[in-house]
Amino acid sequence: xxxxxxxxxxxxxxxxxxxxxxxxxxxxxxxxxxxxxxxxxxxxxxxxxxxxxxxxxxxxxxxxxxxxxxxxxxxxxxxxxxxxxxxxxxxxxxxxxxxxxxxxxxxxxxxxxxxxxxxxxxxxxxxxxxxxxxxxxxxxxxxxxxxxxxxxxxxxxxxxxxxxxxxxxxxxxxxxxxxxxxxxxxxxxxxxxxxxxxxxxxxxxxxxxxxxxxxxxxxxxxxxxxxxxxxx
DNA sequence: GCGACAG
DNA sequence: ATCTTGTCGC
Numbered sequence: 001x002x003x004x005x006x007x008x009x010x011x012x013x014x015x016x017x018x019x020x021x022x023x024x025x026x027x028x029x030x031x032x033x034x035x036x037x038x039x040x041x042x043x044x045x046x047x048x049x050x051x052x053x054x055x056x057x058x059x060x061x062x063x064x065x066x067x068x069x070x071x072x073x074x075x076x077x078x079x080x081x082x083x084x085x086x087x088x089x090x091x092x093x094x095x096x097x098x099x100x101x102x103x104x105x106x107x108x109x110x111x112x113x114x115x116x117x118x119x120x121x122x123x124x125x126x127x128x129x130x131x132x133x134x135x136x137x138x139x140x141x142x143x144x145x146x147x148x149x150x151x152x153x154x155x156x157x158x159x160x161x162x163x164x165x166x167x168x169x170x171x172x173x174x175x176x177x178x179x180x181x182x183x184x185x186x187x188x189x190x191x192x193x194x195x196x197x198x199x200x201x202x203x204x205x206x207x208x209x210x211x212x213x214x215x216x217x218x219x220x221x222x223x224x225x226x227x228x229x230x231x232x
Numbered sequence: 233g234c235g236a237c238a239g
Numbered sequence: 240a241t242c243t244t245g246t247c248g249c
Contacts, residue, residue, distance in 0.1 A: 047239075049240045056240090084240080086237040092240095093239080115238045125238070146238045184238080 001107040003098050004133050009081065009091075016088045020124040026132045029118065029187050032194040037137055039065050039109035042203065044212025045100075045130070046114045047093040048220040050228060054080050057224035058096040061215040062108050068203070068211045075223035076100040086146065089115060090126040094133075101134065111138035111188065112203065112212040116146050117196075119163055119171035119186035131189020138188030139196040141210055145173070145184050155179050158201060172197055176204040183208060 010016035042065045047058045061073040078096035082088060116125030117140035127140030148165030150173045157178045163171040163186070171186030174197055185200050187193050203210035209217075 047240085049239080051241050084239065086239090089238055120238080140238085142238050144238060147236095 001101060001104050001134070003101050004135070005098060006094070006133070009095075013085060013088060016082065016085075016091050017122065020088075020122045020129075023129065023132050024122060024124045027118065027124065027128045028190050030190060030192040030195065032192045034192050034195070036195050036198065037110065037191060039137070039199070041065065041071060041106060041108045042110045042112060042199075042212055043104075043108035044112045044210065044214075044216040045097055046213060046216035046220050047096065048217070048224040049080070050224060055224070055227065056080055056093065056096060057220045057227055058093060058100045059216040059220035059223060060097070060100040060104060061212060061219060062104065062106055063212055063215070065109075065202075068205075070215060072104060072106055073215070073219055074100045074103045075219055076103070077223060077227040087121045090129045094126075094129060097130065098133065108136060110191075110199065111136050112199075112210055113138060113140050113188060114142070114213050114216070116140045116142050116184065117171070117186035117188035119145070119147060119165070119184060121147055123170070125186070125188075127186065127188025135189075137190040139191055139199060140171075140184075140186045140188050141200050141213060142184040142186075143209070153182050160185075160197060169193070174200060176201060177208050180208050
């Protein structure tokens with residue numbers, strides 16, 4: 001698929017934040033009463049890092065939303081494009097993830113990202129960034145919270161509590177499995193928070209994390225191992 | 233000044 | 240994220 005590749009890459013924090021502020025207005029958040037999306041192909045994206053914190057491998061895995069079976073997968077190796085700074089995390093892995101997306105022969109109907117969407121200091125986390133670059137619906141499903149406060153959701157699968165930051169609801173702490181730590185769901189692009197929640201639950205029928213993320217996590221680690229075996 | 237801080 | 244074995248519990 002085609003991706004609107006960023007032309008200028010930030011060299012420091014100020015430039016990176018400026019890019020986020022410039023792209024932020026392009027994010028489209030659907031209202032919760034909007035017609036729910038019915039994606040047929042859902043893509044999971046993840047990145048594995050080498051211990052030297054520089055080389056990395058990205059994986060994009062496309063699943064059939066109905067059966068959760070793998071339709072296609074792509075892996076790419078690269079190098080960290082930015083130091084890790086909370087809030088600027090996307091700049092680390094964006095180039096390698098975009099390369100992987102461009103090698104996809106099918107176009108997914110939804111991107112499920114391993115990180116935040118609008119639950120971000122400038123309301124522009126990785127899921128928003130990838131959503132805007134591809135103009136595809138996207139959601140963020142993070143294992144940890146980045147901003148805001150929330151109550152602990154009830155222990156049952158499906159229970160959730162809003163994540164509020166600076167007076168606005170930016171995401172949900174969602175229990176995908178009874179008695180298991182919640183995940184943090186937020187809108188990336190062209191979806192509602194209600195739909196993002198519903199999709200996350202559907203994609204996580206048996207484990208805490210969505211099957212999309214689990215597949216991408218495993219494949220990115222395998223690709224990294226293979227790449228490290230052949231030092232560049 | 234102190235603590236928090238996606239992956 | 241990554242470094243890492245066994246171990247407690249359902």
